[in-house]
Amino acid sequence: MDVVLEADQLGKRYGSTWALRDCTLRLPAGRIAALVGPNGAGKSTLLHMAVGLLRPDAGAVRVFGQSPYNNTSTLADIGFVAQDTPLYRDFSAAELVTAGAKLNRRWDAALARNRLAQLGIPPDRPVDKLSGGQRAQVALALALAKRPRLLLLDEPVASLDPLARREFLQSLMGSVADAGTTVLLSSHLLADLERVCDYLIVLQSARVQLTGTVDEIAAGHRQLIGPRHDGTPPAGVAAVVRASHTDRQSTLLVRTDGPIDDPSWAVREVTIEDIILAYLADGETMTSHTEWGVPA
Known part of the structure; x- marks a missing residue:
């Protein structure tokens, strides 16, 4: 390359x-x-x-x-x-x-x-x-x-x-x-x-x-909607990029490293705009970057 x-x-x-x-x-x-x-x-x-x-x-x-x-x-x-x-x-x-x-x-x-x-x-x-x-x-x-x-x-x-x-x-x-x-x-x-x-x-x-x-980044992120998040993400989640919560429900935008099969979570695709905004919103707390498809 x-x-x-x-x-x-x-x-x-x-x-x-x-x-x-x-x-x-x-x-x-x-x-x-x-x-x-x-x-x-x-x-x-x-x-x-x-x-x-x-x-x-x-x-x-x-x-x-x-x-x-x-x-x-x-x-x-x-x-x-x-x-x-x-x-x-x-x-x-x-x-x-x-x-x-x-x-x-x-x-x-x-x-x-x-x-x-x-x-x-x-x-x-x-x-x-x-x-x-x-x-x-x-x-x-x-x-x-x-x-x-x-x-x-x-x-x-x-x-x-x-x-x-x-x-x-x-x-x-x-x-x-x-x-x-x-x-x-x-x-x-x-x-x-x-x-x-x-x-x-x-x-x-x-x-x-x-x-x-763009394709790899979109494929590697998902939105999860499920029960109140207790700090332990389901299998298949590499990192939680952004989270919002109500008393009973959590909505997470996550970076994945495998399939998410936990039936308690609804899994949805996200747009590139959703992903960008999530990283920008939480950028202050991130100390390293995520690189997709390019050898280090």
């Missing part, structure tokens, strides 16, 4: 506060991965270290087996769209495409121009005069014009309306499908991510809580 992005005990500290700590993960090639977590969980910090904008204070991050910091050979294979889609606002989209050709050794100007034309974005209008959705599409077109092997997107649809978000994600899927680009997409919008992503990384309290393929 080819690993595109790898972090080993990665950490970044600002003063006495760790923005990211003991981050260990491996992102396989060809995945469209969701990076999920609340504000302050370390998502942007991880992406900025992966693209070489920040130097780690602990551990290591490797992209294609190399450190991205001060490494132009690695950066040539990375496309990055930052959270605020930073663009030269006085430039038109056409001028940005021309500038990109002068700044990147591998540049597909025709791809960028064709994408902008298909989306109906005026090529000669200053970027500052475009809508938020159009600016996000321009930033994505420029990132894709690099023909990157890894595309990093930091909250690219956070400020967009539902229609613009759908159009952005549809165009993203169409663009990376043929190229085989690996994508790491940070967002709070769980429903959007569930539609487009096949891999999941959950960050909470500066640490990785869960990582693996």
Whole structure:
């Protein structure tokens, strides 16, 4: 299995506060991965270290087996769209495409121009005069014009309306499908991510809580409803992720390691959104992360 992005005990500290700590993960090639977590969980910090904008204070991050910091050979294979889609606002989209050709050794100007034309974005209008959705599409077109092997997107649809978000994600899927680009997409919008992503990384309290393929994670979690939980989970339960109780009944979201045959518990499937929310809610108490389907 080819690993595109790898972090080993990665950490970044600002003063006495760790923005990211003991981050260990491996992102396989060809995945469209969701990076999920609340504000302050370390998502942007991880992406900025992966693209070489920040130097780690602990551990290591490797992209294609190399450190991205001060490494132009690695950066040539990375496309990055930052959270605020930073663009030269006085430039038109056409001028940005021309500038990109002068700044990147591998540049597909025709791809960028064709994408902008298909989306109906005026090529000669200053970027500052475009809508938020159009600016996000321009930033994505420029990132894709690099023909990157890894595309990093930091909250690219956070400020967009539902229609613009759908159009952005549809165009993203169409663009990376043929190229085989690996994508790491940070967002709070769980429903959007569930539609487009096949891999999941959950960050909470500066640490990785869960990582693996969407299918494996969904298959490895269940909701149990049964008698008041006395602290001993039934056979087949590896861990209780989240629990709620009434006087007579307990509802548990659990990670399984086998079949649950206890007839006193009703077993139900759960959505990826349910799983993410459970890990985020209890992230403060978790000290290690769960990794699915990726060798350690």
